[in-house]
Amino acid sequence: MKGWAFNNSMDYVVIDLEFNNMQGVYQNMKQYLNRENSYKRRLYPNEIIQIGAVRLNGGHTVGEGMNLIVKNTFYKNLNPFISEMTGVTQEDMDQGILYPEAIHQLEEFCRDAIVVTWGVSDIYEIIRNCHMHQTPRIILGERYLDLQTWIGKQLAGNRTPSLKHVMEEFGVEVDDEKLHDGFYDAQSTAFVLKRVLERYGKVDGLTRSRVLFSSDSIFINDISVREIPDKEITTHCPLCEGQIIYDISMNNENGKVRSLYHCEECKSFFYEDISVKENMLGERKYFKKIKKVPEDFFRTIIGQRQARRSKYY
Numbered sequence: 001m002k003g004w005a006f007n008n009s010m011d012y013v014v015i016d017l018e019f020n021n022m023q024g025v026y027q028n029m030k031q032y033l034n035r036e037n038s039y040k041r042r043l044y045p046n047e048i049i050q051i052g053a054v055r056l057n058g059g060h061t062v063g064e065g066m067n068l069i070v071k072n073t074f075y076k077n078l079n080p081f082i083s084e085m086t087g088v089t090q091e092d093m094d095q096g097i098l099y100p101e102a103i104h105q106l107e108e109f110c111r112d113a114i115v116v117t118w119g120v121s122d123i124y125e126i127i128r129n130c131h132m133h134q135t136p137r138i139i140l141g142e143r144y145l146d147l148q149t150w151i152g153k154q155l156a157g158n159r160t161p162s163l164k165h166v167m168e169e170f171g172v173e174v175d176d177e178k179l180h181d182g183f184y185d186a187q188s189t190a191f192v193l194k195r196v197l198e199r200y201g202k203v204d205g206l207t208r209s210r211v212l213f214s215s216d217s218i219f220i221n222d223i224s225v226r227e228i229p230d231k232e233i234t235t236h237c238p239l240c241e242g243q244i245i246y247d248i249s250m251n252n253e254n255g256k257v258r259s260l261y262h263c264e265e266c267k268s269f270f271y272e273d274i275s276v277k278e279n280m281l282g283e284r285k286y287f288k289k290i291k292k293v294p295e296d297f298f299r300t301i302i303g304q305r306q307a308r309r310s311k312y313y
Contacts, residue, residue, distance in 0.1 A: 010058055010113065010114055010142075011055055011056065011057050011058060011112070011113040011114070012055070012056040012113055012114045012115075012116050012190075012193060013053055013054070013055050013056075013109060013110045013113040013114070013115050013116065013140075013141060014053065014054050014056065014116045014117070014118075014147075014186050014187075014189045014190040014193060015051065015052065015053045015106065015110070015115060015116070015117055015122060015140075015186055016052045016053075016117070016118065016122065016182045016183075016185040016186035016189060017048050017050065017051055017052075017122045017125060017126070017182060018048070018049050018050040018052075018082070018086045018088065018180065018181075018182040019046035019047065019048055019049060019082070019125060020046070020047050020048075020049040020072050020075045020078055020079055020082055020093070021045055021046045021047065021075060021079060021082070022041075022075060022077070022079060023045070023079070024079070024081055025079055025080075025081075040074065040132075042220070043132075043218075043220060043278070044074065044128060044129075044131075044132045046125055046128070046129075047070075047072045047073075047074050047075045047099075047129065047132065048070050048099065048102075048125060048126070048129050049069065049070055049072060049078070049082070049086070049088055049093060049096075050067070050068065050069055050070065050086060050088055050181075050182035050183070051066070051067075051068040051070065051102055051103075051106055051182060052065070052066070052067055052068075052181070052182035052183035052184070052185060052186035052187070053065060053066040053067075053106060053109050053110070053186055054066075054183075054186045054187045054189075054190040055109075055113070055190075056190050056193055056194060060194050060197050060198065062187070062190045062191060062194060065183060065186070065187060066105065066106070066109050067182070067183040068096070068097060068102045068105060068106070069088060069092050069093060069095070069096035069097070070093070070096050070097065070098070070099050070102045071093060071094060071095070071096035071097060071098055071099075072093055072096075073098070073099070073133070074132060077090070078090045078093050085180045086180050086181055086182070087178075087181050098133075099129055099132075099133045099135065100133055100135045103126065103129070103130065103135060103138055104138075106140065107138045107139070107140060110140040110141040111141070112141070112142060113141045113142065114141055114142060114143045114144070114145065114206065115140045115141035115143070115144045115145070115209060116144075116145045116147050116189065116190075116193055117144075117145075117146060117147065117148075117189075118146075118147055118148045118163050118185065118189045119146060119148045119149075119160075120146045120149070123144070123212065123213075124218075126138070126140070127213065127215075127216070127218055128218045130216065131216060131217075131218050131278075131279075137213060137215075137216045138213060139209050139210055139213045140209055140213065141209045142208075142209055143206040143207065143208060143209060144206060144207045144208075144209050144212050145203060145205075145206050145207075147189060147192070147193060147196070147203075148160060148161065148163075148166075150196075150203055150205065151166055151192075151196065154200075155169065163179070163185060163188060163189065163192075164176075164179060166192055167188055167191075167192060170191075170192050170195040170196070170199075171195065172188060172191045172192055172195065174188075215277075215279075216279055217277040217278060217279040217285070218277065218278060219255060219275055219276065219277055220255070220276045220277070220278055220284075223255070223257060223275075223276045225250045225251060225257055227276075228250065228257055228274060228276075228286070229286075232274060232286045232288065233250070234259075234261070234270075234272060234288075234290070237263035237265065237266060237268065237270075238270065238290050238292075239263065239266055239268055239292070240263060240265055240266040240268075242263045242264065242265030242266060243263070243264070243265070244261045244262065244263050244270070245261060245262055245263075245264060246259060246260070246261045247260050247261055247262060247298075247302055248260040248261075248301075248302060248305055250274075255275065256273040256274060256275045257273070257274040257275075257276075258271075258272065258273050258274075259272050260272070260298060260301060260302065262298065268292055269292065269293050269294070269295050269297075269298040270290055270291065270292055270293065271290075271291045271293050271298070271301070272288065272289065272290045272291070273288070273289045274286055274287065274288050274289075275287045275289075
């Protein structure tokens with residue numbers, strides 16, 4: 001069986017995070033991003049506000065838990081929508097503990113355990129928030145599992161199921177008023193994991209935590225095209241070194257700088273993505289993915305782009 005699997009002697013720690021941000025507070029995203037610290041707002045769109053963690057022992061018994069409220073130092077005002085959704089108030093946040101202490105407590109709580117989350121975004125935000133707060137890199141537990149993805153493969157044909165849907169599927173009671181409370185969601189996910197282990201016996205395909213947390217670098221989601229150095233911009237055909245013509249110039253899509261171009265000399269067509277990582281020292285690495293595509297696919301993408309643009313002009 002591929003990957004490393006659960007065994008009946010190990011403890012598991014299920015964690016769930018809630019985030020604070022200012023999205024939706026301003027009239028539009030441009031106004032939001034043009035305020036002070038706009039660069040950091042792009043780099044760090046979320047600040048962790050709550051950490052919920054629940055331990056499931058080797059006998060599949062849901063045990064002790066940890067519920068931490070984190071005092072935000074970047075997004076100091078609590079988004080009213082997030083307050084309503086999570087139940088965390090501005091006063092709760094102001095009286096919380098600072099992120100470096102919170103993440104240290106979580107690291108201790110996860111020691112020698114298998115860490116489980118519902119979706120991998122919580123792990124990315126932990127790394128991103130360590131970057132934001134200049135906190136030394138941490139490693140949570142010994143192994144890691146994204147339970148949402150695993151269950152999606154078993155039950156939903158690789159689709160991404162919601163926690164509520166899976167709770168209902170496995171007979172775990174749902175309290176709609178408590179959903180999106182970090183501790184409640186962690187506890188609920190732990191009960192789902194308990195039912196998964198009882199039904200399937202074990203879960204395979206785990207990742208070593210040391211590998212998962214091996215870098216203090218983060219992807220920059222909202223990189224500006226103007227920030228791409230000239231040396232990273234493709235100017236010649238990857239196949240024949242001929243001059244290329246950009247049919248769709250570089251633009252940001254889903255956190256990547258994307259472009260389409262073709263070569264007149266060898267009649268090849270290309271689809272290119274550039275993604276950017278930055279470490280705590282501000283040093284950047286650029287990752288370029290170039291794919292040769294059929295002409296009909298190339299023309300279809302261009303046609304779709306032109307159709308979308310025509311709606312706005």
